[in-house]
Amino acid sequence: xxxxxxxxxxxxxxxxxxxxxxxxxxxxxxxLDEASTALGQDIGALIAHGPKEQLDLTTxxxxxxxxxxxxxxxxxxxxxxxxxxxxxxxxLGEYAxxxxxxxLSLGDALPLVRFRAQAMQEAVPVGAGAMAAILGLDASAVIxxxxxxxxxxxxxxxxxxxxxxxxxxxxxTKAGVDKACELLKAAGAKRxxxxxxxxxxxxxxxxxxxxxxxxxxxxxxxxxPSLPVINNIxxxxxxxxQAIRDALYRQAFGPVRWVEVMQxxxxxxxxHVVECGPGxxxxxxxxxxxxxxxxxxxxxxxxxQASKELLA
Numbered sequence: 001x002x003x004x005x006x007x008x009x010x011x012x013x014x015x016x017x018x019x020x021x022x023x024x025x026x027x028x029x030x031x032l033d034e035a036s037t038a039l040g041q042d043i044g045a046l047i048a049h050g051p052k053e054q055l056d057l058t059t060x061x062x063x064x065x066x067x068x069x070x071x072x073x074x075x076x077x078x079x080x081x082x083x084x085x086x087x088x089x090x091x092l093g094e095y096a097x098x099x100x101x102x103x104l105s106l107g108d109a110l111p112l113v114r115f116r117a118q119a120m121q122e123a124v125p126v127g128a129g130a131m132a133a134i135l136g137l138d139a140s141a142v143i144x145x146x147x148x149x150x151x152x153x154x155x156x157x158x159x160x161x162x163x164x165x166x167x168x169x170x171x172x173t174k175a176g177v178d179k180a181c182e183l184l185k186a187a188g189a190k191r192x193x194x195x196x197x198x199x200x201x202x203x204x205x206x207x208x209x210x211x212x213x214x215x216x217x218x219x220x221x222x223x224x225p226s227l228p229v230i231n232n233i234x235x236x237x238x239x240x241x242q243a244i245r246d247a248l249y250r251q252a253f254g255p256v257r258w259v260e261v262m263q264x265x266x267x268x269x270x271x272h273v274v275e276c277g278p279g280x281x282x283x284x285x286x287x288x289x290x291x292x293x294x295x296x297x298x299x300x301x302x303x304x305q306a307s308k309e310l311l312a
Contacts, residue, residue: 002294002311004272005086005265006100007286008069008093011061011197013279016050019068021300027078031071031106035063038110043067058198062092062117063110069096069277070106072298076276079304082311086228086237086268088261090282091161091201092116094232094251100276101225103244108220115216116252119209120199129200130177131160133169136190139259142168145187149180160202161256164288169195171203202255210252217245228268232256235264262289274298274307 022028032044046055047064054060069089073096077083089097095113098104104112134142139162146157155176161169170180177200181192200206222241230237233251238244262285265273275282275297286295298307 002272003085003269004274004311005088005270006073006084006097006274006276006298007087007282008073008089008096008100009065009275009277009279009282010089010091010093011058011065013277013281014055014061014065014068015278016052016055017048018278018299019044019047019071021302022071022075025075025078025301027074028071031067031074034106035067035110038107039063039114058121059114059117062113065092065277066096066099066106066109066113069093070099072276072278072304073100075301076298076304076307079308081304081308084227084274085270086230086265088230088265089232090258091232091251091256093277093282094229094248096277097229098222098225098244101227101229103222103225103229104220112216112220116209116213119212120201120206120252123207123209124199124205126198128174129172129205130174131169131171131195131197131200132177132181133163133167133191133193133195134181134184134189135167135193137166137168137184137188139165139168141187142170142184142189145184146170146172146180149176149183153179155179156203156205158203159255160200162259163256164259164285166288167285169202171200172205173200202251202253204253206253210249213252214245214249217248220245230261230264232258232261235260258285259289262286262293266290266293272296272311274311 035043087097157172157176160171283295
């Protein structure tokens, strides 16, 4: 079998009915029941029926995406799939990676990510912050453009997600992001796409949310991961509980270094990466980061079988 890693997506891939294809698969049903108990809410009904407006609320999206990723991972293991050599998660997906590695229980993780979502939403009034995807520029040019925009406007804006060599997401105040988009398009960006998000994640505006999260993390139990979990904030694999807490705290207001995460997996001898959870966002990024890395996605019974064949 190929040396492979599982990666877990963050917000953005959610959709009403995204787990329907699993039917009554015991691992998926069991995960939905566990999530519903942990949150005091029928998570299975929310995923199956929405409405979309409720599913897309950050306070629902974050626990729902965590649940979906772990449901797919447990289905993989239940169907005889081998454990990966390493795991990682994009932004919110890092919590799913920690659950998959046994460092955090799903029952503890779900209320934690809901608290994280609430803190993030409350840190900046809706409409005051913004995010945008900058396409076609090197990350260094995006960083420079954000610094210039911040200096000229007096607003907050910075690089938030280094998704692939030619795609960097920026975040900050709406005025700061608008100014940066203007400068970056003038500098040669192919596109500067505003993102439909409710808060400016992974920038300094999230520091108040991160401080609240740090207090909450202090009361959460973490175990040593059974698999290497490569984190977003410094591309490290901490195994000590306090080091994991610190990484999650800093991740809340620091950038997602996804290109470096993929490079770290390659350095570990990983040749195949499978996105575990609804959608194909991360698997597409893998191809743009490393053309030699084989990527796939696992989000229903058909793709589970395809992943087995891919990794054989």
